[in-house]
Amino acid sequence: MTESPVSRKAVDRPPPAEDVIAVQERRRAARALLLRPLLAAVDDEFALVRRHRDELVRLFADGLGYRLVVEPTVARLFKAGLGRDPGRGLRRRNGRPFTPRAYSLLCLTIAALTRCRAQLLVDELVAEVRSAAADASIDVDLDAVTDRRALHAALLALVDLGVLVERDGDLEHWADRSTAALIDVRRERLALLVAAPLGSAEGPDELLDQAALPSAAGGARVVSRRRLAESPVLSVTDLTDEQQEWWRRNRNRERLWFHDQLGLEVELRAEGAVAVDPDEELTDRAFPGAGSARHLALLWLERVITAERDEARSADLTDRVWRRVPADMVNRAFVEVTGQWVAGLRRAHRDDPTLAKVDAQDVLVGSGLVRTDIGGWQVHAACARYAPRPVLAASGESGEASLFDDEDGT
Helix, strand or coil: CCCCHHHHHHHHCCCCCCCHHHHHHHHHHHHHHHHCCEEECCCCCHHHHHHCHHHHHHHHHHHHCCEEEECCCEEEEECCCCCCCCCCCCECCCCCECCHHHHHHHHHHHHHHCCCCCEEEHHHHHHHHHHHHHHCCCCCCCCCHHHHHHHHHHHHHHHHCCCEEEEEECHHHHHHHCCCEEEEECHHHHCCCCCCCCCCCCCHHHHHHHHCCCHHHHHHHHHHHHHHHHCCEEEHHHCCHHHHHHHHHHHHHHHHHHHHHHCCEEEEECCEEEEECCCCCCCCCCCCCCCHHHHHHHHHHHHHHHHHHHHHHHCCHHHHHEEEEEHHHHHHHHHHHHHHHHHHCCHHHHHCHHHHHHHHHHHHHHCCCEEEECCEEEEEHHHHHCCCCCCCEECCCCCCEECCCCCCCC
16 A cells, blocks of 8 residues: 555655744743743733743643732742742841741731721821731731831832832832831732741741642652752752652753753752853842952951861762851961952951951852851852952043952942
């Protein structure tokens, strides 16, 4: 029996060519959602998210175990994150981390907003927050400066998320000056703000565990991808034996997935992997970045890892991923660095070495490269990829030689 021309043509037909523009648009939309999980129509990438909604829903569900909701005016990516990892908390506009009090008042504000009008004065919202606190049996004093500033931080965080919009007045200075402000409530964003059901959780740890539950559906694949997408360092010692075995077998394929879907370059190492964004966009905290504290942190880190490099190479894998460095060595390295580069430090750091030390260490801890305890530091193997070659360069109108730029003052 001979083959018909139609069937032969169907067999020989090549697969359809990939739409390069569509691929680039999906990648851009996915990156935008990872960076800002709550997007609205005013955001540049929102139209791309709407255009490729179905593909993006599948990408996040299958690839990372995340739920994506796309509505006519808002899109919300429900990121379960890394469970109990505390490394990416909210920060105030001045860069300081949210206090427990600020988190409490943020939750109370969200609860209050569910029963508020769509437009109201900030003092009316404060009254609703007081009522929500009373209902929850939480003692707050919004006339006291501490609670007032904590509530102000919560309000500004909701403004930054687009849940609240300042219509008129001066909300920026409300905490210190009792200024009036008229605000709008974006209910479509408010409805999508809470990522996990609160009623069934007995405490914060259980709430975080519930939010991270979808990772069980994807097993080792989802766990590994989340760590690289959110950290962005994957340490094999953070994986179970089963997950480590899966990673060893699939890590080259995973490197291609991150490149194709998110535009990230994954560097594979014996200790795990590091995800790097060539465009330097997909991060909430740049390292080292600009500023005196960040450059000082880099120089300090380089001095420590140089001293530890030889011994770390001969250590077993467990001791090599997180390398313990005694406090005396950490302190000695700091003294050496500040002594060598004291002329390039900003004035506040020259005058107060303790402040310089605290600021630089905060940068390293916030970047996930260093853990601190009473005995010193634990330094991650990923630190070895940072090897600065510092030089003094003319900076500022004075023309004086300076190691650091003057973005954060002199």
